[in-house]
Amino acid sequence: MSKCEQCIIKQFNSLKSLTKDELVRISACKTSKKIKKGEVIFEEGEMLNGVYCVRDGICKLTKLSENGKDQIVKMVVKGQLLGQRSIISDEASNLQAIALNDMEVCFIPKSEIIADLQKNPKFSFDVLKDMASDLREADDVIVNMAQKSVRQRLAESLIYIHENFGVNPDGTLSILLSREDYASIVGTATESAIRVLSQFKKDGLISTIGKFIKIEDLNGLKRIE
Amino acid sequence: MSKCEQCIIKQFNSLKSLTKDELVRISACKTSKKIKKGEVIFEEGEMLNGVYCVRDGICKLTKLSENGKDQIVKMVVKGQLLGQRSIISDEASNLQAIALNDMEVCFIPKSEIIADLQKNPKFSFDVLKDMASDLREADDVIVNMAQKSVRQRLAESLIYIHENFGVNPDGTLSILLSREDYASIVGTATESAIRVLSQFKKDGLISTIGKFIKIEDLNGLKRIE
DNA sequence: CGAACGCTTGACAGAATTCAAGTCTGGTGG
DNA sequence: CCACCAGACTTGAATTCTGTCAAGCGTTCG
Numbered sequence: 001m002s003k004c005e006q007c008i009i010k011q012f013n014s015l016k017s018l019t020k021d022e023l024v025r026i027s028a029c030k031t032s033k034k035i036k037k038g039e040v041i042f043e044e045g046e047m048l049n050g051v052y053c054v055r056d057g058i059c060k061l062t063k064l065s066e067n068g069k070d071q072i073v074k075m076v077v078k079g080q081l082l083g084q085r086s087i088i089s090d091e092a093s094n095l096q097a098i099a100l101n102d103m104e105v106c107f108i109p110k111s112e113i114i115a116d117l118q119k120n121p122k123f124s125f126d127v128l129k130d131m132a133s134d135l136r137e138a139d140d141v142i143v144n145m146a147q148k149s150v151r152q153r154l155a156e157s158l159i160y161i162h163e164n165f166g167v168n169p170d171g172t173l174s175i176l177l178s179r180e181d182y183a184s185i186v187g188t189a190t191e192s193a194i195r196v197l198s199q200f201k202k203d204g205l206i207s208t209i210g211k212f213i214k215i216e217d218l219n220g221l222k223r224i225e
Numbered sequence: 226m227s228k229c230e231q232c233i234i235k236q237f238n239s240l241k242s243l244t245k246d247e248l249v250r251i252s253a254c255k256t257s258k259k260i261k262k263g264e265v266i267f268e269e270g271e272m273l274n275g276v277y278c279v280r281d282g283i284c285k286l287t288k289l290s291e292n293g294k295d296q297i298v299k300m301v302v303k304g305q306l307l308g309q310r311s312i313i314s315d316e317a318s319n320l321q322a323i324a325l326n327d328m329e330v331c332f333i334p335k336s337e338i339i340a341d342l343q344k345n346p347k348f349s350f351d352v353l354k355d356m357a358s359d360l361r362e363a364d365d366v367i368v369n370m371a372q373k374s375v376r377q378r379l380a381e382s383l384i385y386i387h388e389n390f391g392v393n394p395d396g397t398l399s400i401l402l403s404r405e406d407y408a409s410i411v412g413t414a415t416e417s418a419i420r421v422l423s424q425f426k427k428d429g430l431i432s433t434i435g436k437f438i439k440i441e442d443l444n445g446l447k448r449i450e
Numbered sequence: 451c452g453a454a455c456g457c458t459t460g461a462c463a464g465a466a467t468t469c470a471a472g473t474c475t476g477g478t479g480g
Numbered sequence: 481c482c483a484c485c486a487g488a489c490t491t492g493a494a495t496t497c498t499g500t501c502a503a504g505c506g507t508t509c510g
Contacts, residue, residue, distance in 0.1 A: 063364055065372040067450070073364050088350075089357040094364055117350060124349045125313075125342060131356045132314040138363035139288055139298050139319055145370035146412025147290040150466070179489065187371025189467055194490060225292070375498070404457065414499050419458060 057103030
């Protein structure tokens with residue numbers, strides 16, 4: 001099993017603020033795990049007893065709304081942590097995590113994280129910054145959901161994925177999502193999402209290569225109102 | 226000027242985790258401020274150089290969306306802190322704060338808060354918990370905005386206000402909001418909010434006493450789908 | 451008193467959901 | 481190998497929801 005203190009992934013999250021000693025200690029009790037596409041990492045309402053550090057792959061965090069539909073609240077990619085919130089508030093998770101492709105994660109027990117939060121103010125402050133940034137993003141999502149049309153929201157989601165999760169060599173979005181996933185991101189019916197995507201394609205804003213989506217006119221998408 | 230170490234308001238927020246010495250030091254450099262209804266506490270994009278501790282009154286945190294409409298993202302009441310997020314991430318505020326009634330707040334300079342965050346892990350952990358709780362609430366709002374109808378959202382907002390901000394002796398909601406504010410909470414046109422409220426009234430779910438709203442059938446509101 | 455503002459209602463257009471087909475695809479079992 | 485099936489995808493049509501524009505009412509405040 002590889003060692004945390006040598007892992008480059010930690011450069012991208014708050015674990016970078018831990019001392020070498022702390023990393024060695026965590027490394028000793030962490031467990032590595034492979035998760036297959038579609039597999040559930042944790043359920044809504046489940047008590048987490050640790051956090052996950054995503055070494056590879058992508059997952060979606062969803063919440064079941066009262067009308068029975070899943071809403072994708074956030075997507076977590078390589079380099080990010082998963083589950084800090086539930087650990088910190090010491091409550092059951094309010095979200096479900098599902099792998100969108102094959103993943104590799106490290107599981108770090110709750111006790112270790114809590115101990116470091118209490119002892120290492122730099123680490124604690126870094127986590128604080130992460131959460132502040134999450135909150136700011138959440139505010140943006142709230143405003144978009146509340147004020148914009150399905151068409152606008154879908155356009156912005158495509159742009160977000162393009163800019164944050166990157167593209168394949170042929171220019172297609174590196175993340176492969178089903179139509180249902182897209183609908184679940186913008187909070188609409190699957191048919192509505194499909195219709196809007198068809199329209200984007202007809203307008204030359206996007207194209208499809210196999211199941212993948214390629215953005216052809218980024219500025220055109222940005223101009224949608 | 227009153228002293229922080231004797232202030233009971235601090236019992237309701239993370240400041241309760243500060244030591245007596247820290248409170249004395251903060252007390253020495255804080256400034257007390259009265260803010261009138263409708264007054265802006267800080268603007269979106271403004272650099273905050275401290276946090277506000279709300280001693281009395283209520284304010285709304287809004288964000289201007291690209292289509293020019295304000296969205297109410299959160300309401301902050303007596304006992305809560307205002308502006309931690311911007312201080313922590315050291316960025317301009319992403320929200321505007323406006324008093325909904327006459328307020329009394331204490332302003333604590335950024336340097337003091339940051340110093341205490343670095344030195345007092347208990348305080349820092351408490352702030353972390355606050356933000357974790359804010360994030361969870363934000364997730365709920367996202368799902369509601371994305372998946373529910375204007376009618377449902379308005380019903381839930383009324384319930385939220387009723388349960389979290391309390392009622393006057395005659396049973397009316399203690400917070401007085403304009404129709405435009407209600408529209409801005411659920412993210413809809415003012416006319417739409419008015420129409421839904423009228424319908425609620427016609428259905429006997431709510432009544433109005435002067436400008437105040439009184440919930441007549443809480444379970445009825447909860448049953449709306 | 452008049453102007454300004456918030457509140458209310460009507461009418462209509464456009465957006466979005468729902469239900470109901472039908473197509474395409476990859477995988478499975480014969 | 482091929483037929484077939486399940487699931488994802490696509491499109492159409494009817495219905496419902498929501499935003500917008502327009503008009504009128506009531507209150508407050510100068």
